[in-house]
Amino acid sequence: MIKVSIPGKIHLIGEHSSVYGKGAILASINLYLHAKISKSEEKEISGLVQYDDAIKNMQSVIETKIREKFEIKKIPNYALEIDKTGIPIGSGLGTSASLSVAFTICLLKYLEVKYTQDDVFEIALEGERIFHGNPSGGDLAAVLNQGLTYFKKNPDGPNTAAPLSINQDLNFLLIDSGKSEEGTLEMVEKVRIKNQELRIAVKKIIDDQEKLTNELLQVLTNFDKNKLKKIITKAENNLEKLGVVGKTAKAIIRKIEELQGAAKISGAGGIKKGSGMILAFHRDINELIKFAKKERLQYYLIQIDKTS
Numbered sequence: 001m002i003k004v005s006i007p008g009k010i011h012l013i014g015e016h017s018s019v020y021g022k023g024a025i026l027a028s029i030n031l032y033l034h035a036k037i038s039k040s041e042e043k044e045i046s047g048l049v050q051y052d053d054a055i056k057n058m059q060s061v062i063e064t065k066i067r068e069k070f071e072i073k074k075i076p077n078y079a080l081e082i083d084k085t086g087i088p089i090g091s092g093l094g095t096s097a098s099l100s101v102a103f104t105i106c107l108l109k110y111l112e113v114k115y116t117q118d119d120v121f122e123i124a125l126e127g128e129r130i131f132h133g134n135p136s137g138g139d140l141a142a143v144l145n146q147g148l149t150y151f152k153k154n155p156d157g158p159n160t161a162a163p164l165s166i167n168q169d170l171n172f173l174l175i176d177s178g179k180s181e182e183g184t185l186e187m188v189e190k191v192r193i194k195n196q197e198l199r200i201a202v203k204k205i206i207d208d209q210e211k212l213t214n215e216l217l218q219v220l221t222n223f224d225k226n227k228l229k230k231i232i233t234k235a236e237n238n239l240e241k242l243g244v245v246g247k248t249a250k251a252i253i254r255k256i257e258e259l260q261g262a263a264k265i266s267g268a269g270g271i272k273k274g275s276g277m278i279l280a281f282h283r284d285i286n287e288l289i290k291f292a293k294k295e296r297l298q299y300y301l302i303q304i305d306k307t308s
Contacts, residue, residue: 001038002109005086006102007031008093009142010174010266010279010302013216013235014151015092016191016242017209018136023152025164025216026142027304029174031087033098037106040079047082058127062103065123070113078110090179092267092276097139100127117144132184137161148304150217168223169303172281173288174266175256176298177249178274187268191242205238212238225283229262232281236264244269249278252297256280259287 007028014024035047045055063075080103089095104124108115121140128135138151141161152160180187191202212231219227236253239245245253245265256263261282269275282288285301292299 001036002106003034003036004102004105004109005032005034006098006105007143007146008033008087008095008098009139010093010172010277011138012266012279013213013231013264014138014209015265015267015269016188016239016244017206017213018138018151018153019134019188019191020206021153021155022206022210023150023160023213023217024136024138025148025150025213025220026138027148028142028146029093029300029302029304031093031300031302033087033095033102034083035080035099035102035106036083037078037080037110040077043077043079045080045082047084054130058100058103058130061126061130062100062107062123065126066104066107066111066113069119069123070111072111072113075107075111078107080106088176088179088277090183090276091176091274092180092265092269093174094139094143094267096128096131096184097124097135098143100124100131101140101143103127120144132188148220164217164220166220166223166304171285172279172302172304173285173292174300174302175252175263175278175280175288175292176274176300177246177252177265177276177278178270180268180270180274180276181272182268182270184268187244187270191244202242205241209235209238229281232262232264232279233257236262239265239269244271244275246271246273246275248273249275252278252295255295256282256288256291259291261288 008031012025018024101124136153148164253263263280266279267276
């Protein structure tokens, strides 16, 4: 039996702007999706029955890509078991990327194929397209790098996926505003405006997010908590202008701001019900924990470790 554990991710900034070729900053987190693969008389996948059709399609495209890339005629039967208990599904934590990577690595190890991280990215991207249509690849880069990552999609050549070094430990609180009813693909399409006048307005917001991303790169190098807080607040304001943040998430974020903290959604968002995970920052993380407990909100303490 082969076991694999793949982390989820958060977007510090750039979740929608990255789709348009703008830079984004992401980080893997200490919440994991676990998978294991073993020999079987029939091919079977268990653990995510609510996504049966998508899982089968993902299985098909990943198997096809592996056969073509490594010139494998037939893939022997296997049983793949997915343990989703370690990471909330559908909350903006990149579970489709984690799942695609876990599936890919399990299958490559099962086939005893020698592979590189670039191979995994290329194959897993086919799987993630089943869930999100045309993903930027940023989520995949984040869970594969397992650290802090600057990502920029390049439609005409290789993407930029550069690990980032910071000289401070960053502590955030993830607060669950509720699962998005729409899903990532629907929220991305919501931002893709057809009307020319509105398209110009969206472009200005996307461009401003890129400026904030570049500012955040500097803040992470020369750590400044006040600037970090301002950037998070401005980034959230832009996401609200794009119309991807629902009432519940907005209410939580306003309360965090009243506590002298800052917060933003960390994912594609959602407006009908929940907006997924909220990334919250405060000089004293205990203030956020007390707030979450008082409001009876599910929360996760996330640390982004400094790297050498």
